[in-house]
Amino acid sequence: MLHLINYHFGAYVAEHGQMQGLLVVCFSITIIFILKNGCRYAALYYLAPLRNGVVRELRQNIFERMLQLPLSYFSEKRKGDIIARMTTDVNEVEWSIMNTLESTFRDPLTILFFFIAMLLLSPQLTLFVLILLPVMGLVIGRIGKTLKRKSGKAQDQLGLLLSIIEESLSGLRIIKAFNAERYQKAKFSRENRAHSQLLTSVLNRRELSSPLSEVLAIFVVAALLWYGGRLVI
Template sequence: MKYIKKIYPFVLPYKKYAFLNIFANIFYALFSTLSMVALIPMLKVMFGEGKPITETPKFEGLLHLGDFFNNYSSYYITTTSAEKGEVYTLTILVVLIISLFLLKNLFNYMGLFYIAYLRNGVLKDLRDKLYKKIVELPISFYSEKRKGDIIARMTSDVQEVQNSFLAVLELIVKEPLTIIFTIIGMLVISPKLTLFVFIFIPVSGYIISLIGKQLKKKSDKVQQENGHILSNLEETLSGLKIIKAFNAEGRFTNIFQQSTQRHFHFSNDLMHRKNLASPVSEFLGIIVIAILLLYGGRMVVLEGTLDGASFITYMGLAYNILTPAKAISKASYGVKKGNAAAERVLSVLETKNPIHNKENAIKKENFENGISIKNISFRYDDYDVLKNFSIEVPKGKTIALVGQSGSGKSTIANLVTRFYDIERGEILI
């Protein structure tokens, strides 16, 4: 969750699209449930169920909403069929159902339409900020990091953040609301049967969470190995002449194949766990459907407390929960997988630049006399490269630095250009 909070500021510039997406998803969830509930009166007409009611039913409160809906649908069927015939009544109900499904899919498209701007906008801003940070960081940062790993963070890791965290934004309102509205519809039809659904949701959530515990760790290994592959490729292309000069093609090919083999192994482990979510959640759902068929069938056949049309619609609503439940389980895996990618991206964004200007620093706009290096010292890790080194370089003169490899010649040039900060001494221009 801590990584979601850090990604959240990138969402704020596009909050307008987030609110529009939420608005569309609320109506999608509402019409998704209503389109199923509207099947009850149609099925009553087709199967000739329901007692005739000629007087307008009275609404007696939310606790009796199910009875009011059944009575009112029976009243409409009775009066309309008496006036214009059953075929006309059935046609009106079919048109109503088609209209509700049309509105459901229209709002579904609107939700996806608006979320596209948010997802792609966050992706763009994240890459822009990451590139700006890469340019700002000192050369010393890249002496410790491989270029291929940085490229992997800029490309595949940022893309993974979009595919995981931002995909959750699509589900965080849409799927839970669909489940809530569906459960309300199920409660209206039969509170007894709905008890099984309340038992199913926490049990299935617990089982799915057990499967996904190690997903972040496995995803992190995949992302790291992907960085190694790109690093090996970048180093190979940069040093191809040297590789060929020393006939080292076989050795480098072997190193690359070892990396791809590790990536193959880690990716298989990750995909196996991820792919387990959907079948497990669907199997748990089918178990509940089977229980509902047994118990609900008893209510229809033996007890007579539920009519056939309502039971068929109820089963449709119960199955309607499976799709959002599976989507939520996949999203939970996506968050764990995205944690690893977000951690790698944010580790770059949150890296402190050790080189910074002093307050009210003098702006040097001309070069007059020369460069004076006085008693500078510098070390890489625990290795002293320069110690109390001094030199004067007058303007217009050429000074040659001669020495063996590793004696500090390139380091002096890097210090003058301030690719690194000196530890002691001073460089004057």
């Protein structure tokens, strides 16, 4: 396909001149990027109502379910944890839905296009890539599982912090009456420090995923260059 494009473009340049060919290249690049960004905006425009609708229904169902729960549930669960479930956790679900919807419609077509192009260029290199990809997926998957586990702990800790804040505001008169300010400060400081440490751990692992993926990609590229060079030389 690339040879066909080069052939027709070379014939066009030979017939109309280099300046005309340069104008065609500039015009083509401009049109491609306009279409790319226009399609991206259109996709986000039509996905936004779907995403927000799912989140709205999820929050509504959680609230209705909360009203139906027995009082014993609220004696066991902290109010701050329930509030965190309806706010922070729902926001996390919102972004997960957005990423899932984007990847569901975009990634399969992209993978299929590049896979066909790779097969046309070199079936041997394609097979070599398919052997290396599971190794990258295994390493990145382990980091993702650790990140998910740490994020869950951080969310639970945030719920505990919100519970302490809610309890302190609700019982502020009692706290002042018994001079328990120092106890509440120490309690909040302890849980706040624990949440900060968990959040730092989550951020460190999240920031590790991008450079690690890039390093692994460089190893794959180097391996492809070595293997492809052996096929050519």
